Amino acid sequence: MSLTSEFTKGLWKEIPPFRLVLGLCPTLAVTTTVENGLGMGAAVIFVLTCSNALISLVRKLIPKEVRIAAYIVIIATFVVAVELLMKAYAFALSESLGIFIPLIVVNCIVLGRAEAFAGKNGVLLSAADGLGMGIGFTMSLVAIASIREILGAGQFFGISLFGPDFQPFTLMAQAPGAFIVLGLILALMNIMGRPKIANG
């Protein structure tokens, strides 16, 4: 259990949406453009790292009967902080992500890592775990969003890639497209090796 291994596991071996199959709701909803995916990813990195670190810091002071309630309050505090900061300094992004920013509170990755890791491990390790999972989540969002934006709108990060004659594969920009891309990537990752998920 080293700092590096706790950090890197979230980047591939235990990448949240594809291996742990957690956090699928925002994965499907905000991956219409790469910009949205990056924005959501950045917000989740912040919340995950901070909440993991703080929960780990106070884990011995929280009675285990109410730990979930306490974790949720801590997570919600960071999520509201992100929401306020986004509205103040990245208004357009907060408008396009809309209700999915407050929904980070119930994102299974955040509570899942708090319960499975931060509640039982030291602060630095928990922060590394949160950071790794957050970055892995962001990479997954960008991967799906790239496919959906390039095929569904002919753009990458808002920049048009093809000429005006490009007929976009509009299914990709809508909900079914999200499910299809997610399913294909999941299948691909399963072919590449059985997922080994360590406990705790």
Added chain:
Amino acid sequence: MPKSIQILLSLSIICLLSGLSLAGLNDMTKEAIENQILKNKQLPALQQVLKTIGGAENDLLQDKKKLDLGPKNKLMLFPGKKAGKTFAFGMENKGKGFAGDVGVMLGIEVDTGKLLGIAVTTMSETPGVGTRTKDESFTNQFKGLGENTKFMVKADGGDIDAVSGATYSSRAVCEAVDKAFKEFKTNKDKILQTIK
């Protein structure tokens, strides 16, 4: 320490710290958020309502004026000028919609006291239903109306055609326009003086 006291203390402290820090952060970001809303919601609405007379020549946000109408009642006015003279102004009000407040920006012509038009600034109404009150097909009917209009939906005895299936949202827009007009009537002199 008995378990119940431990639980009580730890939860109370966590919630207290959370509340305090968020209140502090809220205070710190309040102005920045207000400016963002001004730039991204109220400015486009202003530009839309003044479109009918070819738009204004001044910086609508920079020239905004605050009129003090009493404690907790500061009215924000947006004068629109052409050739240095104020020909219209924008003022905002809100009505209770289906899912929260609906903010409406009114454009009022100075010479006639009539509406140049309205535009919705903020709303959380049902997408595809209540949000249709943002469309020009609904807001266009407000052009040219004045203080003699009954700003209520026809179902309530007023003069406004509601969006079918979106009565609550239509009512909210009417309420906002009605409140704004009443405020204009009550404080006409002060308002006209402030926006010169």
